[in-house]
Amino acid sequence: MxxxxxxxxxxxxxxxxxxxxxxxxxxxxxxxxxxxxxxxxxxxxxxxxxxxxxxxxxxxxxxxxxxxxxxxxxxxxxxxxxxxxxxxxxxxxxxxxxxxxxxxxxxxxxxxxxxxxxxxxxxxxxxxxxxxxxxxxxxxxxxxxxxxxxxxxxxxxxxxxxxxxxxxxxxxxxxxxxxxxxxxxxxxxxxxxxxxxxxxxxxxxxxxxxDIPYETYAAKARTLPEYVLSWGTSELFYGLVGDMLRGDETNAEELRRAEEMDEDIRWETLDRITALYDSWE
Ligand SMILES: [Zn+2]
Missing domain, CATH: 3.30.1380.10 (Muramoyl-pentapeptide Carboxypeptidase; domain 2)
Known part of the structure; x- marks a missing residue:
């Protein structure tokens, strides 16, 4: 196709x-x-x-x-x-x-x-x-x-x-x-x-x-805030969960911290980290 x-x-x-x-x-x-x-x-x-x-x-x-x-x-x-x-x-x-x-x-x-x-x-x-x-x-x-x-x-x-x-x-x-x-x-x-x-x-x-079982994906993804899980892109999840599986929680941590902040900062953080994984590919 x-x-x-x-x-x-x-x-x-x-x-x-x-x-x-x-x-x-x-x-x-x-x-x-x-x-x-x-x-x-x-x-x-x-x-x-x-x-x-x-x-x-x-x-x-x-x-x-x-x-x-x-x-x-x-x-x-x-x-x-x-x-x-x-x-x-x-x-x-x-x-x-x-x-x-x-x-x-x-x-x-x-x-x-x-x-x-x-x-x-x-x-x-x-x-x-x-x-x-x-x-x-x-x-x-x-x-x-x-x-x-x-x-x-x-x-x-x-x-x-x-x-x-x-x-x-x-x-x-x-x-x-x-x-x-x-x-x-x-x-x-x-x-x-x-x-x-x-x-x-x-x-x-x-x-x-x-290329992993859903159990493996869920174990990492469920630790992310709901705003990320609801509005993230496939590129973000692919990169972010991949990082988490390799033990790198840096970006996940930043997204978790942003959950506690103003809405503006939250969306700005999501955009910025999404762009990181977009350009990273
Ligand atoms: Zn069935």
Whole structure:
């Protein structure tokens, strides 16, 4: 795909995301807290039993099976991003299909119980099926995706042209492939090239460029002030989190200090440090 066209898609996606995130209340955009787009969800940081997203809609995309039409609810900004992503894939000749979006705590309990029964242990089961509360599907921010040419939730999806397209491009729409080869120890899950999670385009591009599990990214990013997380660019997050992972907290410290100061100084600091990483590339 030509770079220029990519840029256009990104710009378009950004406008849609900005409008939808404003509509959904931008305050949560850069938050790791309850209901925040950045919230880390895994077997160590679970969602409460009664957690249900405030608002969800059905994205207008095709599903793998007719019976799955009602199983693909997502929070509105993630649904809009998914629609954009499916359209872009189609322009490139790939027909993606949605399989499973929002799943309630009780549905996840049932799935997990069935898995434990079939494999015989909780430890083995939780590598392939998240225990209740540990599934990103309960947040309405995740979707399982297959294609007309490969309709299975199987790790061979990664080797199909559609799977490769998703792995390469989903970040430009705000999604990350959450469970990859070699990351099981950190994520707690076996590779799932079909499972994508929405975190917003500035963060998804940074995470993908850094090529690290979301747990590793979140460990550093969550120490940044919310004004940075909500309004920073992908270049900033890529550079800043990269520095933090190397043990250099200089710029992160400055941004934290600016949080306590006047708004003018806060934005000036964010601009200046962003420019630092822009020119640094
Ligand atoms: Zn999934």
């Amino acid at each position: 030509a770079k220029k066209r990519f840029r256009r898609i990104i710009d378009l996606a950004m406008v849609v995301l900005l409008i939808s995130s404003l509509a959904a209340g931008h305050a949560l955009a850069g938050s790791f807290d309850d209901g925040g787009l950045l919230r880390l969800i895994n077997r160590w940081e679970t969602l409460p039993k009664d957690y249900v997203p405030e608002e969800m809609i059905l994205p207008e995309v095709d599903t793998n099976k007719a019976g799955q039409k009602e199983s693909i609810y997502m929070v509105p900004c993630a649904a809009a991003a998914l629609e954009e992503m499916f359209s872009a894939a189609e322009e490139d000749g790939y027909i993606l299909l949605a399989v499973s979006g929002y799943r309630s705590y009780s549905t996840q309990s049932l799935l997990f119980k069935n898995k434990v029964d079939s494999v015989g242990s909780r430890e083995t089961a939780q590598k392939t099926v998240a225990p209740p509360g540990a599934s990103e599907h309960q947040s309405g921010l995740a979707m399982d995706v297959v294609s007309t040419n490969f309709r299975y939730l199987n790790r061979d999806f990664l080797n199909t042209p559609e799977g490769k397209w998703v792995a390469r491009n989903c970040c430009y729409f705000g999604f990350i492939v959450r469970y990859r080869d070699g990351w099981t120890k950190v994520t707690g899950c076996n590779p799932e090239p079909w499972h994508i999670r929405y975190i917003g385009v500035e963060h998804s591009v940074a995470v993908t460029r850094l």
